[in-house]
Amino acid sequence: MHYHRHSFQAMGSPCTVHLYADTESHACAVAQQCEAEVRRLEQKYSRYRDDSITAAIHASAQSGNPFPLDHETAALLNYAHTAWEQSDGLFDITSGILRRAWDFRSGRLPSQQQIDELLPRIGWNKLHIDNNLLHFARPDMEIDFGGYVKEYAADGAAAVATQHGIQHGLVELGGDIRVIGPHPDGRPWAIGIRHPRQPGAILATLPLQQGALASSGDYERCLMVDGQRYGHILNPRTGWPVRGLMAVSVVADHCLLAGTATTIALLKGGNGIDWLNDLELPWLAMDQNGQVYGTLTDPVSSAHA
Amino acid sequence: MTSSSKPSRSTRLAALTGAALTLPAIAQLAHGNTPTAKTEFGYRYSQYQEDDADKDKVFVGSPERYEVKNHQFRLATPVGDDKVLTIDADYETVSGASAYGTAAGPDGKPMLIMSGASIDDTRKDLLASLRTSREDGSLTFALGYSTEKDYEAFNGAVAFEKLSADRITTWSGGVGFSSDTIEPVQTDGINRIDSDDKWSANGFLAVAKVLSPLWQVQGGVFAALWDGYLSDPYKARDIRPDQRQAFGFTGRSRYYLKSLQAALHTDYRFYNDDWGIESHTLEFSWHQSLGDHFRIVPMVRYYSQSQADFYVETDSVLNTGNQSSDYRLSPFGALSWGASLILEQPDYRITLRGEQYESDGDLALKNVDVENPALVNYTLVTVGFDYRF
Amino acid sequence: MKYVMLILSLTLTACSTAPVDSWERGDLARTAMQWEPDPMESAMRSHIYNAKEAASGGVGTGGGGCGCY
Numbered sequence: 001m002h003y004h005r006h007s008f009q010a011m012g013s014p015c016t017v018h019l020y021a022d023t024e025s026h027a028c029a030v031a032q033q034c035e036a037e038v039r040r041l042e043q044k045y046s047r048y049r050d051d052s053i054t055a056a057i058h059a060s061a062q063s064g065n066p067f068p069l070d071h072e073t074a075a076l077l078n079y080a081h082t083a084w085e086q087s088d089g090l091f092d093i094t095s096g097i098l099r100r101a102w103d104f105r106s107g108r109l110p111s112q113q114q115i116d117e118l119l120p121r122i123g124w125n126k127l128h129i130d131n132n133l134l135h136f137a138r139p140d141m142e143i144d145f146g147g148y149v150k151e152y153a154a155d156g157a158a159a160v161a162t163q164h165g166i167q168h169g170l171v172e173l174g175g176d177i178r179v180i181g182p183h184p185d186g187r188p189w190a191i192g193i194r195h196p197r198q199p200g201a202i203l204a205t206l207p208l209q210q211g212a213l214a215s216s217g218d219y220e221r222c223l224m225v226d227g228q229r230y231g232h233i234l235n236p237r238t239g240w241p242v243r244g245l246m247a248v249s250v251v252a253d254h255c256l257l258a259g260t261a262t263t264i265a266l267l268k269g270g271n272g273i274d275w276l277n278d279l280e281l282p283w284l285a286m287d288q289n290g291q292v293y294g295t296l297t298d299p300v301s302s303a304h305a
Numbered sequence: 306m307t308s309s310s311k312p313s314r315s316t317r318l319a320a321l322t323g324a325a326l327t328l329p330a331i332a333q334l335a336h337g338n339t340p341t342a343k344t345e346f347g348y349r350y351s352q353y354q355e356d357d358a359d360k361d362k363v364f365v366g367s368p369e370r371y372e373v374k375n376h377q378f379r380l381a382t383p384v385g386d387d388k389v390l391t392i393d394a395d396y397e398t399v400s401g402a403s404a405y406g407t408a409a410g411p412d413g414k415p416m417l418i419m420s421g422a423s424i425d426d427t428r429k430d431l432l433a434s435l436r437t438s439r440e441d442g443s444l445t446f447a448l449g450y451s452t453e454k455d456y457e458a459f460n461g462a463v464a465f466e467k468l469s470a471d472r473i474t475t476w477s478g479g480v481g482f483s484s485d486t487i488e489p490v491q492t493d494g495i496n497r498i499d500s501d502d503k504w505s506a507n508g509f510l511a512v513a514k515v516l517s518p519l520w521q522v523q524g525g526v527f528a529a530l531w532d533g534y535l536s537d538p539y540k541a542r543d544i545r546p547d548q549r550q551a552f553g554f555t556g557r558s559r560y561y562l563k564s565l566q567a568a569l570h571t572d573y574r575f576y577n578d579d580w581g582i583e584s585h586t587l588e589f590s591w592h593q594s595l596g597d598h599f600r601i602v603p604m605v606r607y608y609s610q611s612q613a614d615f616y617v618e619t620d621s622v623l624n625t626g627n628q629s630s631d632y633r634l635s636p637f638g639a640l641s642w643g644a645s646l647i648l649e650q651p652d653y654r655i656t657l658r659g660e661q662y663e664s665d666g667d668l669a670l671k672n673v674d675v676e677n678p679a680l681v682n683y684t685l686v687t688v689g690f691d692y693r694f
Numbered sequence: 695m696k697y698v699m700l701i702l703s704l705t706l707t708a709c710s711t712a713p714v715d716s717w718e719r720g721d722l723a724r725t726a727m728q729w730e731p732d733p734m735e736s737a738m739r740s741h742i743y744n745a746k747e748a749a750s751g752g753v754g755t756g757g758g759g760c761g762c763y
Contacts, residue, residue, distance in 0.1 A: 001652055022652070022694075037330075075327040082324035086317045156330035163333070185597050185649065186724050209723065254331050257321055279318050349734050353742065377734050393737070477753070511753040513729075519721055523729065525753035555753045557729060561721040568726040576749035584749040592726035600726060610748050633748050645735070649725070658735065664746070681746055687738065 006031035013174025020168035034157040041153040045145040066133035090267040095236035096144025115239035151259030154178040178255040196247035214258035217247030233266040244269035251282040347379040349689040362678035371401035395430035406541035407630035442467040458485040478510040489538040503533025519561040528552040542620040551578035568592040581614035602645040609638040609670040635677035638668025656689035
């Protein structure tokens with residue numbers, strides 16, 4: 001059985017597909033299909049492209065017309081609605097508009113006035129879906145699939161590989177992982193969870209046979225102003241970064257679920273650990289003081305790997 | 306006391322999972338529209354050799370006993386998205402002699418009368434089964450045919466497996482049926498029947514549970530019924546009831562010892578039938594991984610049975626009614642031990658296996674006064690090759 | 695029948711356990727942890743035991759006409 005590794009850049013992240021197949025050419029062809037699936041979703045849901053569904057939705061909102069949804073987009077919005085409900089309104093895909101105030105590359109904080117102008121344009125409950133038509137209460141609202149489409153793409157790429165007969169492999173999109181199947185001899189994949197503050201250091205190693213692992217933290221993008229750290233996870237109600245856990249990793253059956261669980265855990269701020277315990281999924285988190293919590297494999301004993 | 310309406314823990318995950326499952330890619334992965342599994346081909350060559358009968362215990366005939374050479378072939382191939390068709394073919398040659406009776410020896414102890422002519426027979430066996438898998442279980446239909454010089458059997462079976470939603474509990478069950486015809490090769494001095502038949506039915510029901518990430522157990526019950534000609538036509542005097550009913554239960558455990566990279570298998574079976582036979586079987590095997598590709602599997606098995614109500618130590622024309630001196634109906638115990646060495650590669654597997662079996666009156670759980678002289682000891686050696694493509 | 699009830703009640707009540715999730719099943723999925731890791735070997739061995747011993751049958755057996763040697 002041939003091992004094949006295929007790396008590419010998509011969705012703003014380094015991506016790698018690891019596959020085992022009978023022949024090198026089969027592995028290579030399937031890896032290309034996996035990449036194509038990620039690129040399809042990137043193109044369809046990108047907020048940067050004029051030809052994306054996202055752009056079409058915004059145009060439709062501005063014109064005041066309802067937007068007809070395809071099956072996949074309707075399912076993604078239905079999922080966003082469920083996550084919004086289950087997070088008590090914290091997971092809100094209309095909050096991406098705050099990026100207009102928060103420029104994490106600029107090194108400057110936004111003014112409260114800038115944020116206050118944006119807040120009325122946020123709120124999942126201000127739009128509704130009826131008979132597969134999406135209606136906006138205001139023409140200046142936006143939606144952003146960026147908060148969960150990467151995790152969904154990891155599941156999608158794994159599904160493509162499975163359809164092509166691959167039983168052993170792994171898809172990694174910018175640190176979010178979906179296992180296709182264990183190594184051919186049944187061994188699990190050894191997955192390192194990186195340390196949020198020490199570049200290159202591993203916080204824990206997790207053997208993963210099936211399922212998915214997603215990680216998120218304030219290390220991804222942040223602003224440092226006057227020694228104060230402003231992470232990229234923004235509370236949709238206040239418009240300000242959440243102060244809570246520094247990093248979270250969650251294991252679930254699907255990468256989408258794992259990713260949503262980590263995002264909401266960060267959004268919950270000081271209640272993040274309660275949220276993780278409530279979910280009953282295996283998790284690992286580090287708080288602002290560097291204290292490690294969680295139900296995943298004992299981080300101390302496995303840190304050597 | 307607060308009566309907070311906060312959703313309970315599992316409902317949050319269940320709500321998210323439910324929404325995720327409406328997404329095409331996730332639905333596909335979750336429903337395991339999986340992988341056309343691969344086609345697998347397996348071959349085993351086994352050589353079975355019985356030790357010679359104890360010369361002191363042979364009254365008439367040669368002490369040489371059976372030798373069997375067996376070729377097993379298996380082809381399992383996916384059919385459509387959710388089905389696997391498995392064809393098992395067996396080809397077996399048997400040569401040697403068997404006991405056709407037991408007589409009282411000079412000291413009053415039973416002695417064997419061996420069949421004079423050496424037996425040479427070939428058994429061909431074909432079994433086709435079609436298994437349909439779903440996310441939460443499977444259904445299997447099987448049909449088989451078996452033939453020998455003097456014997457012909459048709460059989461069929463249906464079996465199911467059903468997993469609980471959390472995949473912790475697996476129920477399984479099945480029923481099987483067999484219709485057999487025997488036309489004995491006539492032997493001078495016996496010629497008791499020209500042809501006769503029997504049928505049998507069996508069924509089982511089992512439940513398995515995953516107790517931890519390292520341990521699963523299974524408990525089951527089974528029953529069987531035979532009806533028709535159940536005697537041995539090659540024995541000088543062998544008259545058995547024309548019905549037999551059996552039931553039993555089994556318990557199995559599979560435990561993984563992570564630090565040793567080994568799996569401990571424990572299998573127990575209790576068997577009881579209305580011929581008065583009760584038996585216990587206990588087997589342990591230790592599946593030890595050696596590196597990434599080798600496994601070594603030592604095993605030991607203990608078996609004990611009580612005698613049938615109509616078992617007789619020696620044949621006698623004076624006996625009336627049901628009677629048999631067949632060692633298989635006598636009280637005895639047996640111990641076997643062996644080991645397999647397995648080389649496992651992604652697309653093929655090589656297996657070597659040896660087993661030594663010894664039966665003895667003294668090994669029985671209960672005291673046996675007079676041991677049947679025909680109890681066998683044998684050696685079984687198997688080489689096997691499996692290929693996936 | 696007494697035995698039947700006993701074994702079923704044992705297996706059903708004795709083990710109310712925490713769920714074991716899919717990502718924890720790596721070791722259970724090993725070949726060495728299957729009920730019958732080598733079905734051809736199991737078939738061969740039960741064929742011989744059934745021919746040499748009075749007891750036969752069990753869980754997972756289907757069909758099987760046997761001319762005994």
